[in-house]
Amino acid sequence: MNEQYYRITLHDYAKPAFVTFDKAYYGSLQQVSDFIRALELDERTKESQAPLIQAFYDFKGGNTEATHPVCFHDAKLLTPVKCIGTKQFSLGPRKWDHINIWGCPNPLRYESVDVTFYWFSEKGSYCRCMTAQFQNLEMESLKGTWHPLADVTWGHPHMVELEGSCTFNRLAVIESRFAKHIDLLDNFMQFQVPEEVDFTEFCNDIFGDG
Incomplete structure (x- = not known):
C-alpha cells in the first residue's frame, strides 16, 4: 500500500485509576490529524490534551521524533508502520455482552456495522487492527430497556x-496479534467475512474503567 500509516501511543483509559498503562492506536496521518483537530476544537479537552496537540504540530513541522x-x-508520538493491506466488510445486526475490565457484562446491540481491517507490521510486532462504524x-x-449510548464516553x-x-x-x-510475519501475511490472504468481530478494544474506548 502507498499510504503511510503510524502507531500512536496514548494513555489507556480502560485501566483502573490507581495504575497507568499506554495503548497503541494506528492510523494514517490524515486520521491522526482529524483526531487531534477534534481534541483542539473541544473546549473540554484542548487544555488537558495540549501536550499531545503540540507534539503533533511539532511532528508536522518536521520533528519526526516529537514526544508527549x-x-x-x-513517548514518541508517531512511529511509521507497514500496512500489508486492508479489507472492508458490512455486517448485519448482532447482540452481545462486552465484558468490561472489572469482569462485568455490558449488553450491547447494533443494527449494522461497517468494519475496516488493517494488517500492520513493525519490527517484530504483527497485528490485525480495526475501525468500525x-x-x-x-x-x-x-x-x-435499550437506549442509545450517551454522547460522552469514558475512554x-x-x-x-x-x-x-x-x-x-x-x-x-x-x-488480533501474530507471532510471525508469515502468520500476518497468511491471515491477510485467507481472511474472509468474519462471523463475529472482537470489538473489545473498541468498547473499552467507550466505557474506559467504568
Whole structure:
C-alpha cells in the first residue's frame, strides 16, 4: 500500500485509576490529524490534551521524533508502520455482552456495522487492527430497556464519536496479534467475512474503567 500509516501511543483509559498503562492506536496521518483537530476544537479537552496537540504540530513541522507525556514518561508520538493491506466488510445486526475490565457484562446491540481491517507490521510486532462504524449501537439498561449510548464516553477523549445514529472510532485498535510475519501475511490472504468481530478494544474506548 502507498499510504503511510503510524502507531500512536496514548494513555489507556480502560485501566483502573490507581495504575497507568499506554495503548497503541494506528492510523494514517490524515486520521491522526482529524483526531487531534477534534481534541483542539473541544473546549473540554484542548487544555488537558495540549501536550499531545503540540507534539503533533511539532511532528508536522518536521520533528519526526516529537514526544508527549504518557504514563509518566515521554513517548514518541508517531512511529511509521507497514500496512500489508486492508479489507472492508458490512455486517448485519448482532447482540452481545462486552465484558468490561472489572469482569462485568455490558449488553450491547447494533443494527449494522461497517468494519475496516488493517494488517500492520513493525519490527517484530504483527497485528490485525480495526475501525468500525456502527448504526444504532445501543446498551441495555438494568431494567431491560435499550437506549442509545450517551454522547460522552469514558475512554480517551474523541477516540470514539457519536454522530446521530452512527458510532465510530477515529483510529484503529488491535483486534488480533501474530507471532510471525508469515502468520500476518497468511491471515491477510485467507481472511474472509468474519462471523463475529472482537470489538473489545473498541468498547473499552467507550466505557474506559467504568
